[in-house]
Amino acid sequence: MIIYFAKKFLLLQTFLLFVFSQFGTSQNVSDGFLTISKHIRDGQVLVSKGENFALGFFSPGVSTNRYVGIWYNKAPENPVVWVANRDNPINDSSGILSIDAHGNLVLRVKDQNQSIWSTNITSKSTNKSTFAQLLDSGNLQLALDKTSEVLWQSFDYPTDTNLPNMELGLDRSTGLSRILTSSKSKDDPGTGNCSYVLNTNSSSPELYLYKSNILLWRSGHWNGIGWSGLPQLSKSNLLYNYSLVNNQTETTISWTEILPGTFQRSVVNELGYIERLLSRDTREGGKKWISLGKMPDKLCDNYGKCGTFGKCQLHNDTRFECTCLPGFQPKSPSEWLSRNASGGCVRKRGQESICKSGDGFVTVENVKLPDSSVAQLDEKLRFEECEQKCRQNCSCTAYGGVATEEQVGCLRWHGDLIDTSVLDGGGQNLYVRVDALELGHSNGFFANKRRLAIMIVALLVTPLLIFLSAYWLIRRKRKARERQLKFFIDATTSSTTFQDSQKLDEGRRKPDLPIFDISTILTATDNFSPTKRLGQGGFGPVYKGQLANGQEIAVKALSRSSRQGTEEFKNEVTLIAKLQHRNLVRLFGCCIHKEEKMLIYEYMPNKSLDFFIFDEIGRQLLDWSKRFEIISGIARGVLYLHQDSRLKIIHRDLKTSNVLLDAAMNPKISDFGLARMFGDDQIEANTKRVVGTYGYMAPEYAMEGLYSTKSDVFSYGVLTLEIISGKKNNHYHVASPWLNLIGHAWDLWMEGKALDIVDSSLGQAYPAHEVSRCIQIGLLCVQEQAMDRPTMIEIVFMLGNETPLPAPKKPAFINRRNISNGQDSSSSTGALGSINDVTMSALEAR
Template identity: 55%
Template sequence: MNFAPGIPYILFQFLFLGLCSCLETISITQPIRDGDGGGSILVSSGEIFALGFFSPGKSNYRYVGIWYHKITEKSVVWVANRDNPINDTSGFLSIDTQGNLVLFDNNDQKVPVWSTNSSSLPTNEYAVAQLLDSGNLVLFQNESKHLLWQSFDYPTDTQLPNMKLGLDRRTGLNWFLTSWKSEDDPRIGNYTLRIDPAGSPQMFLYRGQVPLFRLGHWNGMRLSGFLVFTSDPVYYDSFVNNDKEISIMWNMYNISILSRIVVDESGLVQRYVWYQQENGWQQFLSEPSEPCDEYGHCGAFGLCDPNNTTFFECACLPGFEPKSPSEWNFRDGTHGCVRKPGSLICSKVINGLSLEACEKECLRSCNCTAYASANISEGGSGCLAWHGDLVNTRIFTPGGQDFYLRVDELELAQYTKKSKGSVATKGIRMIMVALGVIIFIIISFIAYWFAKMKRKGHRQLPLNANNTSGASPREEKLEESRTHPDLPFFDIRTLITATDDFSAKNMLGQGGFGSVYKGQLVNGQEIAVKRLSKHSGQGMHEFMNEVTVIAKLQHRNLVRLLGCCIHEEEKMLIYEYLPNKSLDYFIFDVTKRAHLDWSKRFDIVNGIARGILYLHQDSRLKIIHRDLKASNVLLDASMNPKISDFGMARMFGEDQIQANTDRVVGTYGYMSPEYAMQGLYSTKSDVFSFGVLLVEIISGRKNTESVNGSQFPNLIGHVWELWNDGRVLDIVDPALCQPFSTDKVSRCIHIGLLCVQEAATERPDISDVIFMLANETTLPPPNTPAFTFLYADSSKSSGSVSCNRVSITTLEAR
């Protein structure tokens, strides 16, 4: 027997489950109470979900929420009083005389903290609340089983199977997800996932009221705005659009598998699946994940192709050209494209065209810009037409659908081929297209010849825009590098203006690879210009490598590269400006590190770990950084960490585990022993560096400096000595004042020691590190860590080795 999801399905559950005496319920005589011992909880019949009082993260406030009952990691899926917490453990949840589910603070029982505000009950009825195995908390009349209220109608940040997102046209209920304020604060946050019912309904992720990511229209099989395969083996979606409601919901093919969709506090829509054998949530999907996911990234009539390697991911649709060519050249496509002069789309439709019904419908109206048609025989919804500006057009491989744009006949040869006009007309059109191509080639050749003659007859700009100097012998080689698909180039004049001709007052820091200057572009954007020294160890290879690698990476915990500049013998990188300098500026300074409490240090550790996880696992590339250290972690205005300096990074193949080099690069004190001694590097090399960094953050000491009274020559040895003696608190930075959790600090030191094991195979993956940081699972005992990494084999050390005392990324705000 099949039942449609929604209220009828819930009533069906009541008929068979609601009368079972073994089910726990909330009634007027049986409330749920908080308490110092954890209080009472309400558990669903299958023991899948529980409802009760909880405090999120480091918060002391109390909330009523629903979470997975048998999962040790408390994963909260719904919060009742998210904007009205209770200050202590005196709260209780009950049914009042009107049949409402009401939350009271026992210190003040006059005004409820939260209430369902449902309709009043008949005099001969009373209300009962029950938690279903679907995670839905329902309030119903005990005798008639009439539904009064359900938590699925008021989602917070999580969508569960069979939970609707959309709009009830009859009641006005709007089902949408809103992120938490932070992981410790369930208040309404900045990000919302909801359906926009205007026109053809589509799903958007908003930051405030601004669209951030478009999940797209329903095309009959799926939402069209993000990458999915046509046939998904894990879950399936269903969509309703009628006079009663607009809604989308999903379910698992295997209902025994636990899964949830969360809009997290950082603005990501993430799907998690619980893997019992690994005892943890595994991320199945995370969006937005690349530049093309950003709403309006390429502007109106722009096409975003994440696999485009010719210039950058944005291109104009046929018949269009960049609206702002100068911004386009700087890889900024937000201004979009405009129709080329003389390009006509509203010409008379030629009689006799044999087109599908959707195409005919679009061609009837000159206001129709484009159309797409899903295959109805495969479950598609048929014709979908667009009018006006096209925004957020992108290429998917696989998972997209055919899209037809209205263009001028001469702009697209394929469109001309559809015409059933005379052979003579076809021939004329083809000749015109051919002549146009020939003329374009001739003009391009002449322009190239003049440009080449100009380069030979003129001298290139020096670092003073008002003077000239002789061209470098390497000029042609550098000019060729400007065609690299991942290099957004800045003109030298722009950087001279932005930095006041690289004046000393704008210098932020100086190191072995050169200097860093603060600058401001004409649009007001602040930048940091890393000007590499002509005599630095970072040559053209490292420079091109850093740009190539970081230009492909997009993550909140990685520094953002804005562009680069090559001028004669000079090489410059342009980064986002981060006002709080680098991590070493804080943790190795007695006064400044006092401003980093335990909460902030732990957040920095987590942020660094997430950045490494992205490099190792979640990015399109598999990146080994090879030079992770405190000076290569920058801090933004909110003290969020961002990994920088990718000059020594290496890309791995998807199945590659380890590589070998005769050119050891990095920083002694952070190098893993197998890398320093044998030139072997892998993801475990970065894990080793992270372990060193973790211990440094906790202790406030540099690993390369010996500790008075210790028998070991470095910090790791000293920490191991104290750990074995049970003197864990002696490891902690004296500037780190209470309150902090001794258990959590001890656990972090334990994790750090696991990361610096002598054998790479004994170190955890960075994904395991993140799991261990977030959960109270049992940790394996560490073995004696590696101490020999301070002494590198000179036969392997012919490469670039940076000194930890001086860093190019020591930025100073002004």
């Protein structure tokens, strides 16, 4: 019996030694610190204070070699993010990591004085004056004990992984260059032949990916918001923010996570691509790493795919992806016929045809601009002056704007244009220099003669036009001053008139709303720099800014071409200035300068709800508890508008893009340009001008122009169903039997399968009873008859209590398609026809 147990013990001991040999034992040392009296041996692990990362000895894959590295302590599969002795492994378990007599962090083998790896800093201090600490960011730092001055850190010597707040690039003061290099293989973390580098040798930095010193891919130049060759990152911007520093001291790039509680990393792979990974929950309850994308991913991502002066564009058919830029032709037509474009293109009539009378520029739209490492950058030059600068130099072959909107800045290429490709997600315009003959072909036959005739006519009528323009400008300025004066008189002194001629006391008071000077707004937004631009709507652009007191703001600038005019601007100023609620966006003030009108809001770092709920990656970050908080928060905000505010307000444009999210993902209702005030005893109103957004409008409003608090209830019901399903109400696939989300939800409800509408990204990680209750509330809100819909106070009560709910009646707008013959069915399960069949000339999309 004793022999039997001894054998069992030996087997167990062998198994434990095998398991612990991968990442050491679970024996943790200190609270993330190493000192002269605290070191770690193979089998011991140093864990950061928040337990995000661990430092210790490990063996990768099937290898038996031992390395010192840092790995995720709580993430799936515990991937290694940094290796100290990647090119000098230890072949047994005798390794010790400690601080030596010179204050360096040193890796050595037991009973041997020679170090295998060291931080190798030059310091006059002794070992008693330094300590090492593993931070929760994954950064291992060696610092002085008394001053905490950092002498060395692992973030300055990355291996194959880029973590949040880790800088890549050049520190010019020390000469330190930070790049990522791949491992040799999964079993060997040694320095591989793929590298990820920030190019710091040009005035316009770009990220480059090399394999064996051959350039595989580049990111495109930095446009102030992100990489111009990756417009999808700049547009969504849901998970992380990039930051570039480019000055005389350093040229570095780093990124930060926007949402807390997520693990993200970028890894340069030994196969030759850079991949971004995110740790997320699975349906089974655990976590796994998912890919957010890798580069190069498509054929046109490969650097120089179509050679010099070539353009790459993927097609849905079998056409060759390479063509020449305007004014150029294949250098070797025979090679192009065999689909080999490596030789590139040459000018049709030679370089001598340029810089002669009649030459000009042809626009190539929506492209990833050529390699900017050979381009000349003028960030402060107005884009309108860019063409003139390029035209003055015969060697200038093309120009383009720095920012995506091409409002400021100038990039000019002198020489070859390489790696130009068409972008699906919206690129920039490239203006290629061509000779007079090519320009005539591009603009149509006899284009130059027409241009000459236009110039003659222009010279004849110029004096008259100057006089008329001056007269028009004087009158325009006079009328603008009159409109501004009338606006402020109306906004500050007049009472608010309702349709029933009632007046509110609040209307007689001046709104407590600051008027910002234009100089303050210009300073806050860096003169409306493209780098501060957050987005674009039907009203105009929105810019991020920061006031002198540090307050972050969002400036909504109403463009002259905006569909939203003075009435909507005045309406928002007079309404939202009087509202204060945690689920309503806060208006700080307004600014009027000449013809420009601006609204200044609190800044919402997580943009609007539609950026998350309708994005394949973004909605994975919204678990059910967060979605329920958003549903409840919107309900409380609408209830405040309908009942608890000083003014009874109908929003009339509730939708996902008008629900903003703050840093904690709390919802805030915005955009009150279409809102209307009601009297306390007013039930409904009528309008001949139906405005709003298709898919969210109640049937009585869309058909008859009648609106009330129940109109907002209908919109809230659509919002609720969209948040639960992750689908837009009016964007159903043509093959679907349902015209919209409402019809789909109603059919599933009638079949007892309501939970089938739940967003698949939630998996099974949600309380079925609570979700089903929210679906029922959503269907109650979209009932066809306004009188059948609950009020907002009833909805808030339903969300917060487990009381029985009434059965919903059939909703509006639930026509079905006849899939068998490919036509929409003319029959409807609702009394009203689908609004797909209704034309509203007064309908305004927003």
